[in-house]
Amino acid sequence: xxxxxxxxxxxxxxxxxxxxxxxxxxxxxxxxxxxxxxxxxxxxxxxxxxxxxxxxxxxxxxxxxxxxxxxxxxxxxxxxxxxxxxxxxxxxxxxxxxxxxxxxxxxxxxxxxxxxxxxxxxxxxxxxxxxxxxxxxxxxxxxxxxxxxxxxxxxxxxxxxxxxxxxxxxxxxxxxxxxxxxxxxxxxxxxxxxxxxxxxxxxxxxxxxxxxxxxxxxxxxxxxxxxxxxxxxxxxxxxxxxxxxxxxxxxxxxxxxxxxxxxxxxxxxxxxxxxxxxxxxxxxxxxxxxxxxxxxxxxxxxxxxxxxxxxxxxxxxxxxxxxxxxxxxxxxxxxxxxxxxxxxxxxxxxx
Numbered sequence: 266x267x268x269x270x271x272x273x274x275x276x277x278x279x280x281x282x283x284x285x286x287x288x289x290x291x292x293x294x295x296x297x298x299x300x301x302x303x304x305x306x307x308x309x310x311x312x313x314x315x316x317x318x319x320x321x322x323x324x325x326x327x328x329x330x331x332x333x334x335x336x337x338x339x340x341x342x343x344x345x346x347x348x349x350x351x352x353x354x355x356x357x358x359x360x361x362x363x364x365x366x367x368x369x370x371x372x373x374x375x376x377x378x379x380x381x382x383x384x385x386x387x388x389x390x391x392x393x394x395x396x397x398x399x400x401x402x403x404x405x406x407x408x409x410x411x412x413x414x415x416x417x418x419x420x421x422x423x424x425x426x427x428x429x430x431x432x433x434x435x436x437x438x439x440x441x442x443x444x445x446x447x448x449x450x451x452x453x454x455x456x457x458x459x460x461x462x463x464x465x466x467x468x469x470x471x472x473x474x475x476x477x478x479x480x481x482x483x484x485x486x487x488x489x490x491x492x493x494x495x496x497x498x499x500x501x502x503x504x505x506x507x508x509x510x511x512x513x514x515x516x517x518x519x520x521x522x523x524x525x526x527x528x529x530x531x532x533x534x535x536x537x538x539x540x541x542x543x544x545x546x547x548x549x550x551x552x553x554x555x556x557x558x559x560x561x562x563x564x565x566x567x568x569x570x571x572x573x574x575x576x577x578x579x580x581x582x583x584x585x586x587x588x589x590x591x592x593x594x595x596x597x598x599x600x601x602x603x604x605x606x607x608x609x610x611x612x613x614x615x616x
Contacts, residue, residue, distance in 0.1 A: 274349035
């Protein structure tokens with residue numbers, strides 16, 4: 266594995282993970298009643314202050330705060346890679362490639378929703394774009410964050426593998442762009458590349474653990490997609506089947522079809538609760554499928570963070586754990602905005 270496995274990166278990531286939010290931090294955040302109060306605590310009492318030192322928290326609004334905490338995560342990723350001088354290694358670039366796909370899907374969704382729903386702000390959606398990572402993207406992230414045209418996206422993606430996928434669906438001239446199909450094709454290609462890179466660079470324990478992490482990601486992505494389509498969309502089982510990513514998944518086709526065949530979203534959850542995933546979760550009622558999925562991600566990532574000594578594994582799960590922390594903070598911010606009961610929000614925090 267050579268330099269791909271960097272003890273310095275492993276030690277740095279574990280040290281940075283030690284600065285994560287703890288129970289006492291979440292308890293304090295849950296006591297706050299306004300967004301500026303949350304911002305003030307994060308700025309003055311946590312590591313997020315490194316990103317927020319120049320902001321005046323009493324004037325910050327929800328969108329700005331959420332953008333800053335995401336920016337903090339991207340800065341940590343960049344810091345880790347620069348520290349270990351592995352920024353351009355194909356394995357450590359996989360996270361960047363995933364962000365590239367997420368940004369494309371985010372922009373497509375923002376354009377389509379902005380056209381269809383006046384209550385969804387395009388600017389709010391694109392605030393999730395990781396501008397801190399712009400130097401590492403294969404396309405111009407500044408340009409794509411400013412576009413509101415599907416045609417312009419094709420020009421911006423010129424020279425990338427993503428363009429051909431989008432053009433294929435745009436050329437169909439259908440009334441509505443088939444976003445689930447585009448997502449399936451982009452992520453199928455992404456995971457195919459992930460497993461190619463793992464096979465090329467790793468062996469033994471590290472290869473096995475990385476395969477475990479990424480196979481779990483595929484399974485959870487498919488589960489969430491099945492649930493959401495059953496819950497929120499009127500589509501056929503055949504259409505749901507076409508949106509699945511089958512690459513290296515440990516879920517058998519029979520089990521996937523069994524989930525898809527369920528009459529509603531609640532039935533999907535009942536099947537899952539009696540499956541192998543039951544061991545990863547607690548006894549809470551699962552109001553949101555994302556909570557169910559995130560619980561599994563958390564337990565798997567925390568286990569590897571605690572016991573692994575290999576930087577590829579530690580780096581991968583560090584990013585997962587930071588994403589879950591961002592989700593926790595966002596849930597608290599949203600609870601303040603909508604006046605949600607604190608006990609309800611607390612029950613959905615994962616740490």
